[in-house]
Amino acid sequence: MDALSPTIKSGLVLPPRTARSDHALLSFGSYKNPNHSKRTRIRKRIEVKAQEGKKQASIDFSDPDWKSKYQNDFEARFRIPHLTDVLHDAVSTPVSSDFAEGYPSDEEWHGYINNNDRVLLKVIHYSSPTSAGAECIDPGWFTVLGPRKIYFKPEDVKAAIVTCGGLCPGLNDVIRQIVITLEIYGVKKIVGIPFGYRGFSDSNLAEMPLSRKVVQNIHLSGGSLLGVSRGGPTVSDIVDSMEERGINMLFVLGGNGTHAGANAIHEECRKRRLKVAVVGVPKTIDNDILLMDKTFGFDTAVEEAQRAINSAYIEAHSAYHGIGIVKLMGRSSGFIAMQASLASGQIDICLIPEVPFNLHGPHGVLNHLKYLLERKGSAVVCVAEELGRLDLLEKTNATDASGNTVLGDIGVYIQQETKKFFKGTGFPADVKYIDPTYMIRACRANASDGFSALFLVKMLYLLIYTHMFWQVHGAFAGYSGITVGICNTHYVYFPIPEVIAQPKVVDPNSRMWHRCLTSTGQPDFI
Ligand SMILES: Nc1ncnc2c1ncn2[C@@H]1O[C@H](COP(=O)(O)OP(=O)(O)O)[C@@H](O)[C@H]1O
Ligand SMILES: O=P(O)(O)OC[C@H]1O[C@](O)(COP(=O)(O)O)[C@@H](O)[C@@H]1O
Numbered sequence: 001m002d003a004l005s006p007t008i009k010s011g012l013v014l015p016p017r018t019a020r021s022d023h024a025l026l027s028f029g030s031y032k033n034p035n036h037s038k039r040t041r042i043r044k045r046i047e048v049k050a051q052e053g054k055k056q057a058s059i060d061f062s063d064p065d066w067k068s069k070y071q072n073d074f075e076a077r078f079r080i081p082h083l084t085d086v087l088h089d090a091v092s093t094p095v096s097s098d099f100a101e102g103y104p105s106d107e108e109w110h111g112y113i114n115n116n117d118r119v120l121l122k123v124i125h126y127s128s129p130t131s132a133g134a135e136c137i138d139p140g141w142f143t144v145l146g147p148r149k150i151y152f153k154p155e156d157v158k159a160a161i162v163t164c165g166g167l168c169p170g171l172n173d174v175i176r177q178i179v180i181t182l183e184i185y186g187v188k189k190i191v192g193i194p195f196g197y198r199g200f201s202d203s204n205l206a207e208m209p210l211s212r213k214v215v216q217n218i219h220l221s222g223g224s225l226l227g228v229s230r231g232g233p234t235v236s237d238i239v240d241s242m243e244e245r246g247i248n249m250l251f252v253l254g255g256n257g258t259h260a261g262a263n264a265i266h267e268e269c270r271k272r273r274l275k276v277a278v279v280g281v282p283k284t285i286d287n288d289i290l291l292m293d294k295t296f297g298f299d300t301a302v303e304e305a306q307r308a309i310n311s312a313y314i315e316a317h318s319a320y321h322g323i324g325i326v327k328l329m330g331r332s333s334g335f336i337a338m339q340a341s342l343a344s345g346q347i348d349i350c351l352i353p354e355v356p357f358n359l360h361g362p363h364g365v366l367n368h369l370k371y372l373l374e375r376k377g378s379a380v381v382c383v384a385e386e387l388g389r390l391d392l393l394e395k396t397n398a399t400d401a402s403g404n405t406v407l408g409d410i411g412v413y414i415q416q417e418t419k420k421f422f423k424g425t426g427f428p429a430d431v432k433y434i435d436p437t438y439m440i441r442a443c444r445a446n447a448s449d450g451f452s453a454l455f456l457v458k459m460l461y462l463l464i465y466t467h468m469f470w471q472v473h474g475a476f477a478g479y480s481g482i483t484v485g486i487c488n489t490h491y492v493y494f495p496i497p498e499v500i501a502q503p504k505v506v507d508p509n510s511r512m513w514h515r516c517l518t519s520t521g522q523p524d525f526i
């Protein structure tokens with residue numbers, strides 16, 4: 001089998017852009033869940049849910065050219081935009097003068113990354129199409145990051161950094177490393193745009209000059225030095241403001257909404273034929289960006305969530321028939337709830353939006369809670385925020401300033417229903433509810449999330465192996481409309497539209513979710 005050999009199911013494959021196939025890449029082996037037959041039903045429903053409204057690509061395997069067509073399509077989708085696409089006369093400067101022609105030869109070792117070096121998206125060789133996870137064909141590779149030709153002279157650069165959306169542990173670490181690395185490149189004009197995109201239009205908000213001195217210790221606290229916000233000016237107003245300020249390098253830290261904005265800014269700059277590099281840094285505590293192994297902030301969130309879960313456990317355990325309910329973040333997906341439940345080992349029931357459940361009825365959550373109280377005297381439930389979208393809750397149609405649906409509070413709802421249920425049955429239960437969202441989001445990044453950033457300062461020569469530095473490379477190298485992330489443990493560039501096509505979600509057939517079920521011991525609630 002070569003790298004592109006398909007694992008075919010009924011002649012059709014899921015396209016690599018679906019969240020399902022993304023996760024399928026990470027799950028392998030042949031774990032057999034005892035509740036598998038029931039789960040198959042759930043699985044079908046989930047597959048339908050996961051595919052709703054998404055562009056489905058099908059491949060005609062009877063076409064002898066399917067492979068090259070597929071590869072061409074993939075190449076086109078994952079080609080990373082470059083300034084020279086529209087500015088044909090943009091000239092480059094070599095990063096080092098050590099090489100003839102300004103760029104190292106491929107013939108001998110030189111320590112530089114070649115433009116054609118790639119990271120494989122899929123690293124598992126499936127022996128058969130029926131192997132667990134073998135549901136997509138190999139979607140190919142991404143570009144590796146690294147030192148290369150630069151299209152911006154440091155003295156001509158005015159770089160701006162903006163942080164948008166909700167808080168996420170690690171924002172300050174990233175701001176700090178971008179500033180430090182820009183200074184290492186020799187950039188003198190570095191500014192922060194205050195309070196997200198709003199800072200481009202609000203005349204009361206002055207841009208913040210940034211330097212190593214200013215950012216030296218900011219990683220020691222959570223939040224964002226620059227402030228964050230949702231909503232803000234139109235893309236056209238943002239680009240007008242960038243032109244007025246002379247910003248030609250923009251680093252945008254944010255989630256899927258922010259990246260949609262970054263891509264639109266990049267497109268607008270292209271339309272105006274501006275020599276501007278717009279580079280995203282994925283900030284999503286929810287870990288809901290496609291194709292990336294993990295985004296910063298997520299580890300810290302899982303770790304901090306342990307404290308809330310432990311408190312809920314202690315409260316529940318110390319009360320007569322105590323029930324602790326913890327609601328964890330995740331606007332579109334249950335990653336935090338799943339991993340925190342798994343890591344804590346203290347959760348009896350984990351509810352995530354990707355897996356349907358009934359609250360009431362003989363197989364519902366409430367009946368199981370009663371069983372747990374009878375059997376072991378207490379129980380702890382972890383529920384993902386996104387379940388607030390369920391029909392269970394009254395719809396308000398409210399949206400926040402960015403246009404995100406404002407979710408009902410599923411934690412409060414489950415708490416109330418639990419109280420009602422036990423009151424109705426006459427069975428005593430003491431229900432406690434914890435929502436640690438803002439305590440988690442405001443935390444300083446833990447060692448894992450902050451490591452690569454902090455590492456930079458001490459080990460400058462290892463900079464090329466770190467996330468943030470490479471992301472600065474991307475801008476200097478003339479790429480725009482790109483973002484960076486870890487794919488199969490390597491740092492690579494992605495074209496923005498591919499990673500925000502839809503939110504990444506938990507695969508209910510993945511080993512991780514099955515492990516979570518094994519850890520909680522919960523049945524299917526349907
Ligand atoms: N489709 C879009 N096009 C342009 N800007 C967007 C888009 N979606 C969101 N934004 C802007 O991105 C910023 C952050 O978006 P938001 O959804 O709140 O957070 P996040 O980036 O963390 O998902 C907001 O200022 C919002 O106005
Ligand atoms: O109260 P806020 O600021 O609207 O934030 C709530 C949202 O922020 C998050 O923690 C992160 O969301 P973003 O990635 O969009 O910033 C979500 O899990 C949650 O729904």
Ligand SMILES: [Mg+2]
Pocket residue numbers: 165255256257331
């Ligand atoms: Mg978002």
